[in-house]
Amino acid sequence: MKNNLKPYWPIGTVYGALLNFKREWDLRAPQMPEAPYKGAPKAPVLFIKTANTFTASGNNIVIPSNVAEVDVGANLAWIFGANASVVACVLVNDVSIPHESYYRPPVKFKCVDGFLGVGAQAKSVAEVQADVVVLTVKVNGQSVQSVNYADTVRASQKLLADISEFMTFQEGDLLLLGSDCLPDGKRPRAKMGDMVEISAPGFESLVNQFVGAAA
Amino acid sequence: MKHARIAWAGAVHEAVESNRELLLTRSPWAGKRLKFDEVVWLPPLAPVPQARTILALGLNYADHAKELAFKAPEEPLVFVKGEAALIGHKALTRRPQGVTHMHYECELAVVIGRTARHVKKENAYDYVGGYTVANDYAIRDYLENWYRPNFRVKNRDTCTPIGPWLVDAKDIHEAFGGPMNLSLQTTVNGKVTQSGHTRDMIFDVPTLIEYFSAFMTLQPGDLILTGTPDGVVNCEVGDVIVTSIEGVGDLINTLGE
DSSP states (O other): OOOOSOOOOOOSOEEEEESOBHHHHHHHGGGTTSTTTOSOOOSOEEEEEOGGGEEETTSEEEEOTTOSEEEOOEEEEEEEOGGGOEEEEEEEEEOBOOOSOOSSOOHHHHOSTTOEEEOSOOEEGGGOOGGGOEEEEEETTEEEEEEEGGGBSSOHHHHHHHHHTTOOOOTTOEEEOOOOOOTTSOOOEEETTOEEEEEOTTSOOEEEEEEEOOO | OEEEEEEETTEEEEEEEETTEEEEOSTTSTTOEEOGGGSEEEOSOOOOSSOOOEEEEESOBHHHHHHTTOOOOSSOEEEEEOGGGEEOTTEEEEOOTTOSOEEOOEEEEEEEOSOBSSOOGGGGGGGEEEEEEEEOOEEGGGOOSSSSSOHHHHOOTTOEEEEEEEEEHHHHHHHHSSTTSOEEEEEETTEEEEEEEGGGBSSOHHHHHHHHHTTSOBOTTOEEEOOOOSOOOBOOTTOEEEEEETTTEEEEEEEEO
16 A cells, blocks of 8 residues: 655664574574574674665665675664654665674665665554564565564563663664564575565565675 | 864854964954854864764773784774764763773874875875774673673764864875874873874885775765774763874863763
8 A cells, every 4th residue: 555655764773683583582592502602692692774775765775796695684763853762663674695694784785885775664662562563574476484473582562661671762763673583494485586575464565685796 | 274164143154273272263253353262162074965974993002002902903903983972072981880990092083184095005195084083982881792892892872982183184294204104192180191193104105005996986075993902991070181193183072871
Protein backbone atom coordinates (compact mmCIF):
# COMPACT_ATOMS: atom_id res chain seq x y z
CA MET A 1 0.00 0.00 0.00
CA LYS A 2 1.49 3.34 -1.01
CA ASN A 3 1.04 6.52 0.89
CA ASN A 4 1.62 10.01 -0.39
CA LEU A 5 3.60 11.29 2.56
CA LYS A 6 7.22 12.29 2.19
CA PRO A 7 9.36 9.17 2.75
CA TYR A 8 10.95 8.81 6.17
CA TRP A 9 14.65 9.71 6.34
CA PRO A 10 16.86 9.51 9.44
CA ILE A 11 18.37 12.75 10.73
CA GLY A 12 19.95 11.50 13.95
CA THR A 13 22.52 8.87 14.86
CA VAL A 14 21.61 5.28 13.99
CA TYR A 15 22.56 2.77 16.69
CA GLY A 16 22.23 -0.98 16.35
CA ALA A 17 22.25 -3.85 18.85
CA LEU A 18 24.38 -6.94 18.18
CA LEU A 19 23.64 -10.42 19.54
CA ASN A 20 20.06 -9.59 20.49
CA PHE A 21 18.51 -12.84 19.26
CA LYS A 22 18.63 -16.00 21.36
CA ARG A 23 19.54 -18.20 18.41
CA GLU A 24 22.75 -16.31 17.64
CA TRP A 25 23.56 -15.90 21.34
CA ASP A 26 23.16 -19.64 21.94
CA LEU A 27 25.24 -20.56 18.88
CA ARG A 28 28.06 -18.31 20.08
CA ALA A 29 27.78 -19.11 23.78
CA PRO A 30 30.42 -21.91 23.68
CA GLN A 31 33.04 -19.43 22.36
CA MET A 32 32.14 -16.62 24.75
CA PRO A 33 34.45 -17.71 27.60
CA GLU A 34 37.35 -18.10 25.15
CA ALA A 35 39.84 -15.52 23.86
CA PRO A 36 39.48 -12.87 22.67
CA TYR A 37 36.08 -12.41 24.35
CA LYS A 38 36.85 -13.95 27.76
CA GLY A 39 33.26 -13.74 28.88
CA ALA A 40 29.72 -13.20 27.65
CA PRO A 41 28.81 -9.56 26.99
CA LYS A 42 27.23 -7.85 30.00
CA ALA A 43 26.02 -4.53 28.56
CA PRO A 44 24.23 -4.41 25.17
CA VAL A 45 26.80 -4.63 22.34
CA LEU A 46 26.22 -1.65 20.06
CA PHE A 47 27.38 -0.28 16.75
CA ILE A 48 26.61 2.83 14.70
CA LYS A 49 25.48 3.01 11.09
CA THR A 50 26.98 6.29 9.88
CA ALA A 51 25.01 8.70 7.67
CA ASN A 52 26.90 7.67 4.51
CA THR A 53 25.19 4.28 4.74
CA PHE A 54 21.59 5.50 4.38
CA THR A 55 19.83 4.24 1.22
CA ALA A 56 16.16 4.93 0.55
CA SER A 57 13.82 2.04 -0.22
CA GLY A 58 13.69 1.52 -3.98
CA ASN A 59 17.30 2.61 -4.51
CA ASN A 60 20.24 0.33 -5.29
CA ILE A 61 22.86 -0.75 -2.77
CA VAL A 62 26.34 -1.17 -4.20
CA ILE A 63 28.35 -4.25 -3.25
CA PRO A 64 32.04 -3.25 -3.13
CA SER A 65 34.17 -4.87 -5.81
CA ASN A 66 36.28 -6.79 -3.26
CA VAL A 67 33.39 -8.84 -1.83
CA ALA A 68 31.14 -11.40 -3.48
CA GLU A 69 28.12 -11.12 -1.21
CA VAL A 70 26.85 -9.27 1.82
CA ASP A 71 24.79 -10.06 4.92
CA VAL A 72 21.18 -8.93 5.04
CA GLY A 73 20.29 -7.72 8.55
CA ALA A 74 16.52 -7.26 8.73
CA ASN A 75 15.67 -5.02 11.68
CA LEU A 76 12.79 -3.23 13.22
CA ALA A 77 14.13 0.15 14.36
CA TRP A 78 12.80 2.57 16.93
CA ILE A 79 12.80 6.28 16.16
CA PHE A 80 13.29 8.63 19.10
CA GLY A 81 11.54 11.91 19.74
CA ALA A 82 12.13 14.49 22.43
CA ASN A 83 13.22 13.36 25.91
CA ALA A 84 14.41 9.99 24.60
CA SER A 85 10.84 8.83 24.05
CA VAL A 86 10.13 6.26 21.34
CA VAL A 87 7.75 7.82 18.82
CA ALA A 88 7.82 5.60 15.73
CA CYS A 89 9.13 2.44 14.07
CA VAL A 90 10.69 1.80 10.68
CA LEU A 91 12.05 -1.22 8.82
CA VAL A 92 15.76 -1.16 7.99
CA ASN A 93 18.27 -3.45 6.36
CA ASP A 94 21.58 -3.42 8.24
CA VAL A 95 23.83 -4.59 5.42
CA SER A 96 27.27 -5.91 6.42
CA ILE A 97 30.30 -7.46 4.85
CA PRO A 98 30.20 -10.90 6.51
CA HIS A 99 32.53 -11.03 9.52
CA GLU A 100 33.01 -13.88 11.95
CA SER A 101 34.77 -11.99 14.76
CA TYR A 102 32.88 -9.61 17.04
CA TYR A 103 36.03 -8.53 18.89
CA ARG A 104 36.75 -5.18 17.20
CA PRO A 105 34.26 -2.49 16.12
CA PRO A 106 32.84 -3.39 12.69
CA VAL A 107 33.31 -0.02 10.95
CA LYS A 108 34.83 -1.38 7.75
CA PHE A 109 32.12 -4.07 7.58
CA LYS A 110 29.06 -1.98 8.47
CA CYS A 111 29.78 1.67 7.60
CA VAL A 112 30.32 1.16 3.86
CA ASP A 113 28.55 3.69 1.61
CA GLY A 114 24.92 2.71 1.09
CA PHE A 115 24.86 -0.13 3.66
CA LEU A 116 21.62 0.75 5.44
CA GLY A 117 18.36 0.30 3.57
CA VAL A 118 15.75 2.57 5.17
CA GLY A 119 12.01 1.96 4.89
CA ALA A 120 9.95 4.79 3.44
CA GLN A 121 7.26 4.58 6.07
CA ALA A 122 7.62 5.34 9.77
CA LYS A 123 4.70 4.03 11.76
CA SER A 124 3.58 5.54 15.03
CA VAL A 125 4.76 3.49 17.99
CA ALA A 126 1.15 3.31 19.13
CA GLU A 127 0.44 1.07 16.12
CA VAL A 128 3.35 -1.35 16.66
CA GLN A 129 4.01 -3.79 19.46
CA ALA A 130 7.71 -4.20 18.89
CA ASP A 131 8.13 -7.45 20.82
CA VAL A 132 5.72 -9.43 18.67
CA VAL A 133 6.62 -8.07 15.23
CA VAL A 134 7.57 -10.70 12.66
CA LEU A 135 9.68 -9.62 9.68
CA THR A 136 9.87 -11.58 6.44
CA VAL A 137 12.99 -11.42 4.28
CA LYS A 138 12.71 -12.29 0.60
CA VAL A 139 15.51 -12.53 -1.93
CA ASN A 140 14.29 -12.40 -5.53
CA GLY A 141 10.77 -13.15 -4.33
CA GLN A 142 11.77 -16.27 -2.35
CA SER A 143 11.23 -16.16 1.38
CA VAL A 144 14.60 -16.81 3.09
CA GLN A 145 14.04 -15.76 6.71
CA SER A 146 11.41 -14.97 9.27
CA VAL A 147 12.54 -12.74 12.15
CA ASN A 148 10.35 -12.90 15.24
CA TYR A 149 10.92 -10.26 17.91
CA ALA A 150 9.51 -12.63 20.52
CA ASP A 151 12.92 -14.38 20.24
CA THR A 152 15.17 -11.58 21.47
CA VAL A 153 17.69 -11.73 24.31
CA ARG A 154 16.54 -8.32 25.56
CA ALA A 155 12.97 -7.31 24.82
CA SER A 156 12.78 -3.80 23.43
CA GLN A 157 12.11 -1.94 26.70
CA LYS A 158 14.82 -3.88 28.52
CA LEU A 159 17.28 -3.10 25.71
CA LEU A 160 16.41 0.59 25.93
CA ALA A 161 16.75 0.63 29.71
CA ASP A 162 20.16 -1.09 29.63
CA ILE A 163 21.50 1.32 26.98
CA SER A 164 20.04 4.36 28.74
CA GLU A 165 22.17 3.55 31.77
CA PHE A 166 25.14 5.09 29.93
CA MET A 167 23.85 7.18 27.01
CA THR A 168 20.79 9.23 26.12
CA PHE A 169 19.03 8.95 22.79
CA GLN A 170 18.57 12.30 21.06
CA GLU A 171 15.60 13.43 19.02
CA GLY A 172 15.85 11.81 15.60
CA ASP A 173 18.13 8.95 16.69
CA LEU A 174 17.35 5.35 15.73
CA LEU A 175 17.87 2.10 17.58
CA LEU A 176 17.94 -1.11 15.55
CA LEU A 177 16.42 -3.75 17.82
CA GLY A 178 18.47 -6.60 16.39
CA SER A 179 18.76 -8.94 13.44
CA ASP A 180 18.50 -12.71 13.74
CA CYS A 181 20.73 -15.28 12.09
CA LEU A 182 19.72 -18.45 10.27
CA PRO A 183 20.08 -21.91 11.91
CA ASP A 184 23.69 -22.13 10.65
CA GLY A 185 24.64 -18.88 12.40
CA LYS A 186 24.93 -16.90 9.19
CA ARG A 187 22.62 -14.21 7.87
CA PRO A 188 20.82 -14.31 4.54
CA ARG A 189 23.21 -13.20 1.81
CA ALA A 190 22.72 -10.91 -1.18
CA LYS A 191 24.87 -10.87 -4.27
CA MET A 192 24.99 -8.66 -7.31
CA GLY A 193 21.61 -8.47 -9.04
CA ASP A 194 19.57 -9.68 -6.05
CA MET A 195 16.37 -7.91 -5.06
CA VAL A 196 15.92 -7.93 -1.28
CA GLU A 197 12.59 -7.22 0.34
CA ILE A 198 11.92 -6.84 4.06
CA SER A 199 8.28 -6.76 5.06
CA ALA A 200 6.08 -6.81 8.15
CA PRO A 201 2.32 -6.70 8.55
CA GLY A 202 1.10 -3.11 8.33
CA PHE A 203 4.39 -1.73 6.98
CA GLU A 204 5.21 -0.69 3.46
CA SER A 205 7.97 -3.12 2.37
CA LEU A 206 11.61 -2.08 2.22
CA VAL A 207 13.04 -3.07 -1.15
CA ASN A 208 16.60 -2.63 -2.42
CA GLN A 209 18.41 -4.14 -5.35
CA PHE A 210 22.08 -5.04 -4.87
CA VAL A 211 24.36 -4.03 -7.72
CA GLY A 212 28.06 -4.08 -8.52
CA ALA A 213 30.34 -1.07 -8.25
CA ALA A 214 30.54 1.03 -11.41
CA ALA A 215 33.78 0.36 -13.25
CA MET B 1 41.66 32.01 12.12
CA LYS B 2 40.35 30.36 15.28
CA HIS B 3 36.58 29.88 15.30
CA ALA B 4 34.32 29.27 18.29
CA ARG B 5 30.63 28.68 18.93
CA ILE B 6 29.41 30.17 22.15
CA ALA B 7 26.26 30.81 24.09
CA TRP B 8 25.91 34.34 25.39
CA ALA B 9 23.02 36.67 26.16
CA GLY B 10 20.42 34.01 25.60
CA ALA B 11 21.51 32.82 22.17
CA VAL B 12 24.17 30.87 20.28
CA HIS B 13 26.78 32.85 18.35
CA GLU B 14 29.70 32.35 15.99
CA ALA B 15 32.92 34.03 17.05
CA VAL B 16 36.60 34.25 16.20
CA GLU B 17 39.65 34.79 18.38
CA SER B 18 40.99 38.35 18.29
CA ASN B 19 43.69 39.66 20.65
CA ARG B 20 42.82 37.11 23.34
CA GLU B 21 39.16 37.99 23.18
CA LEU B 22 36.15 36.62 21.35
CA LEU B 23 34.93 38.73 18.45
CA LEU B 24 31.36 37.97 17.43
CA THR B 25 30.97 37.74 13.67
CA ARG B 26 27.26 37.69 12.92
CA SER B 27 24.39 40.15 13.04
CA PRO B 28 23.09 41.63 15.33
CA TRP B 29 26.28 41.44 17.44
CA ALA B 30 28.93 41.49 14.71
CA GLY B 31 31.95 43.35 16.10
CA LYS B 32 31.03 42.81 19.75
CA ARG B 33 34.00 41.74 21.92
CA LEU B 34 33.67 39.34 24.85
CA LYS B 35 36.10 37.98 27.41
CA PHE B 36 36.73 34.23 27.37
CA ASP B 37 35.10 33.80 30.77
CA GLU B 38 31.93 35.70 29.87
CA VAL B 39 30.53 32.98 27.65
CA VAL B 40 29.52 29.32 27.58
CA TRP B 41 31.70 27.43 25.09
CA LEU B 42 30.00 24.95 22.78
CA PRO B 43 31.67 22.39 20.52
CA PRO B 44 33.19 24.55 17.75
CA LEU B 45 31.28 22.79 15.00
CA ALA B 46 28.60 24.26 12.76
CA PRO B 47 25.34 22.28 12.76
CA VAL B 48 25.05 19.70 9.96
CA PRO B 49 21.86 18.54 8.21
CA GLN B 50 22.12 14.91 9.30
CA ALA B 51 24.03 13.04 11.94
CA ARG B 52 27.71 13.89 12.01
CA THR B 53 30.06 10.93 11.58
CA ILE B 54 32.55 10.84 14.45
CA LEU B 55 35.37 8.36 13.92
CA ALA B 56 37.84 7.75 16.72
CA LEU B 57 41.12 5.84 16.65
CA GLY B 58 42.32 3.41 19.26
CA LEU B 59 45.98 2.52 19.76
CA ASN B 60 47.21 5.02 17.18
CA TYR B 61 50.40 5.92 19.06
CA ALA B 62 52.97 3.18 19.41
CA ASP B 63 53.78 4.11 23.01
CA HIS B 64 50.11 4.04 24.06
CA ALA B 65 49.58 0.66 22.38
CA LYS B 66 52.54 -0.59 24.40
CA GLU B 67 51.18 0.99 27.59
CA LEU B 68 47.94 -0.95 27.10
CA ALA B 69 49.87 -4.14 26.26
CA PHE B 70 48.82 -4.33 22.63
CA LYS B 71 51.02 -4.74 19.64
CA ALA B 72 50.68 -1.91 17.15
CA PRO B 73 47.70 -2.52 14.85
CA GLU B 74 48.25 -3.38 11.19
CA GLU B 75 45.28 -1.30 10.10
CA PRO B 76 43.51 1.55 11.89
CA LEU B 77 41.52 0.41 14.93
CA VAL B 78 38.48 2.64 14.63
CA PHE B 79 35.23 3.07 16.48
CA VAL B 80 32.30 5.43 16.00
CA LYS B 81 30.61 7.79 18.46
CA GLY B 82 27.31 9.63 18.57
CA GLU B 83 27.06 13.40 18.79
CA ALA B 84 25.55 13.33 22.28
CA ALA B 85 28.99 12.49 23.64
CA LEU B 86 30.30 15.93 22.60
CA ILE B 87 30.41 18.91 24.96
CA GLY B 88 32.32 22.18 24.84
CA HIS B 89 35.32 23.80 26.50
CA LYS B 90 35.18 24.46 30.27
CA ALA B 91 32.33 21.99 30.69
CA LEU B 92 31.60 19.34 33.25
CA THR B 93 31.98 15.66 32.37
CA ARG B 94 30.14 13.18 34.53
CA ARG B 95 32.16 10.56 36.40
CA PRO B 96 29.82 7.78 37.53
CA GLN B 97 29.93 6.83 41.20
CA GLY B 98 31.89 3.73 42.04
CA VAL B 99 34.14 3.51 38.98
CA THR B 100 37.84 2.96 39.61
CA HIS B 101 39.55 3.97 36.39
CA MET B 102 38.35 6.88 34.27
CA HIS B 103 41.02 8.52 32.16
CA TYR B 104 41.29 11.38 29.67
CA GLU B 105 42.71 11.00 26.16
CA CYS B 106 44.17 14.11 24.51
CA GLU B 107 43.56 13.81 20.76
CA LEU B 108 44.01 15.91 17.66
CA ALA B 109 40.59 16.09 15.99
CA VAL B 110 40.42 16.54 12.23
CA VAL B 111 37.32 18.33 10.93
CA ILE B 112 36.47 17.43 7.35
CA GLY B 113 36.01 20.49 5.12
CA ARG B 114 34.54 19.03 1.94
CA THR B 115 33.00 15.82 0.72
CA ALA B 116 35.72 13.16 0.70
CA ARG B 117 35.36 9.96 -1.32
CA HIS B 118 38.20 7.78 -2.67
CA VAL B 119 40.75 10.40 -1.61
CA LYS B 120 44.43 9.63 -2.13
CA LYS B 121 46.95 10.35 0.61
CA GLU B 122 48.76 12.96 -1.44
CA ASN B 123 45.57 15.04 -1.79
CA ALA B 124 44.15 14.33 1.66
CA TYR B 125 44.89 17.74 3.20
CA ASP B 126 42.66 19.38 0.55
CA TYR B 127 39.71 17.79 2.36
CA VAL B 128 40.53 19.05 5.86
CA GLY B 129 38.63 22.11 7.04
CA GLY B 130 40.40 22.51 10.35
CA TYR B 131 41.63 21.05 13.58
CA THR B 132 40.50 21.08 17.17
CA VAL B 133 41.30 19.34 20.45
CA ALA B 134 39.23 16.44 21.78
CA ASN B 135 39.42 14.76 25.16
CA ASP B 136 38.02 11.30 24.55
CA TYR B 137 37.42 9.98 28.07
CA ALA B 138 37.30 6.23 28.71
CA ILE B 139 36.02 4.35 31.73
CA ARG B 140 38.03 1.17 31.81
CA ASP B 141 35.78 -0.49 34.40
CA TYR B 142 33.26 -1.06 31.60
CA LEU B 143 35.61 -2.56 28.99
CA GLU B 144 34.30 -5.70 27.35
CA ASN B 145 35.81 -7.62 24.46
CA TRP B 146 32.77 -7.22 22.19
CA TYR B 147 33.21 -4.60 19.49
CA ARG B 148 35.92 -3.26 21.81
CA PRO B 149 36.19 -0.43 22.77
CA ASN B 150 32.50 -0.86 23.51
CA PHE B 151 29.97 1.95 23.75
CA ARG B 152 29.62 1.83 27.52
CA VAL B 153 33.30 2.82 27.67
CA LYS B 154 33.41 5.30 24.80
CA ASN B 155 29.97 6.64 23.93
CA ARG B 156 28.85 8.17 27.18
CA ASP B 157 26.99 11.46 27.43
CA THR B 158 29.38 14.37 28.15
CA CYS B 159 32.49 12.18 27.84
CA THR B 160 33.98 13.80 24.72
CA PRO B 161 34.80 17.46 25.38
CA ILE B 162 35.92 19.22 22.20
CA GLY B 163 37.29 22.71 21.46
CA PRO B 164 37.76 25.48 22.38
CA TRP B 165 38.64 26.46 18.81
CA LEU B 166 38.21 25.15 15.32
CA VAL B 167 41.51 26.29 13.79
CA ASP B 168 41.58 26.70 10.01
CA ALA B 169 43.70 23.97 8.43
CA LYS B 170 45.64 26.61 6.52
CA ASP B 171 46.93 28.15 9.77
CA ILE B 172 48.30 24.84 11.04
CA HIS B 173 49.87 24.03 7.69
CA GLU B 174 51.52 27.48 7.46
CA ALA B 175 52.73 27.67 11.04
CA PHE B 176 53.78 24.05 11.63
CA GLY B 177 54.04 22.46 8.18
CA GLY B 178 50.95 20.38 8.93
CA PRO B 179 49.18 18.49 11.71
CA MET B 180 51.91 15.85 12.08
CA ASN B 181 54.27 18.29 13.79
CA LEU B 182 52.41 19.29 16.97
CA SER B 183 53.18 18.55 20.59
CA LEU B 184 50.39 17.33 22.86
CA GLN B 185 50.14 17.66 26.61
CA THR B 186 47.65 16.94 29.36
CA THR B 187 47.70 18.34 32.86
CA VAL B 188 45.63 17.19 35.82
CA ASN B 189 45.23 19.92 38.45
CA GLY B 190 48.23 21.69 36.93
CA LYS B 191 50.58 18.68 36.91
CA VAL B 192 51.77 17.32 33.55
CA THR B 193 50.67 13.70 33.17
CA GLN B 194 50.75 13.13 29.41
CA SER B 195 53.06 14.49 26.77
CA GLY B 196 53.52 13.36 23.22
CA HIS B 197 53.86 14.46 19.65
CA THR B 198 51.65 13.95 16.62
CA ARG B 199 54.64 12.72 14.60
CA ASP B 200 54.41 9.50 16.62
CA MET B 201 51.01 8.51 15.22
CA ILE B 202 51.05 5.04 13.67
CA PHE B 203 48.57 6.09 10.95
CA ASP B 204 49.00 9.75 10.06
CA VAL B 205 46.19 12.10 9.03
CA PRO B 206 46.54 11.61 5.24
CA THR B 207 46.66 7.82 5.69
CA LEU B 208 43.50 7.89 7.80
CA ILE B 209 41.62 10.04 5.28
CA GLU B 210 42.65 7.70 2.45
CA TYR B 211 41.69 4.62 4.49
CA PHE B 212 38.23 5.83 5.53
CA SER B 213 37.25 7.56 2.31
CA ALA B 214 37.98 4.36 0.39
CA PHE B 215 34.76 2.84 1.77
CA MET B 216 32.85 5.66 3.44
CA THR B 217 32.11 9.11 2.07
CA LEU B 218 32.94 11.79 4.63
CA GLN B 219 30.97 15.03 4.73
CA PRO B 220 31.90 18.55 5.88
CA GLY B 221 31.79 18.63 9.67
CA ASP B 222 32.62 14.95 10.11
CA LEU B 223 35.32 14.29 12.68
CA ILE B 224 38.33 12.00 12.97
CA LEU B 225 39.77 11.77 16.47
CA THR B 226 43.29 10.57 15.85
CA GLY B 227 44.14 8.73 19.07
CA THR B 228 46.17 9.49 22.15
CA PRO B 229 49.80 8.95 23.22
CA ASP B 230 51.20 7.37 26.36
CA GLY B 231 50.37 8.78 29.80
CA VAL B 232 46.77 8.26 30.75
CA VAL B 233 45.93 8.25 34.47
CA ASN B 234 42.79 7.87 36.54
CA CYS B 235 41.01 11.12 37.43
CA GLU B 236 38.58 11.85 40.23
CA VAL B 237 35.57 14.11 40.69
CA GLY B 238 36.74 17.71 40.99
CA ASP B 239 39.91 17.19 38.96
CA VAL B 240 40.59 19.82 36.32
CA ILE B 241 41.97 18.27 33.15
CA VAL B 242 43.55 20.44 30.45
CA THR B 243 44.27 18.74 27.15
CA SER B 244 46.49 20.91 24.95
CA ILE B 245 47.75 20.71 21.39
CA GLU B 246 50.35 23.13 20.10
CA GLY B 247 48.79 25.79 17.89
CA VAL B 248 45.31 24.29 18.23
CA GLY B 249 44.23 25.04 21.77
CA ASP B 250 43.95 24.24 25.46
CA LEU B 251 40.73 22.38 26.26
CA ILE B 252 39.68 22.58 29.91
CA ASN B 253 37.34 20.07 31.51
CA THR B 254 36.28 19.27 35.05
CA LEU B 255 34.95 15.96 36.30
CA GLY B 256 31.64 16.14 38.13
CA GLU B 257 29.37 13.68 39.86
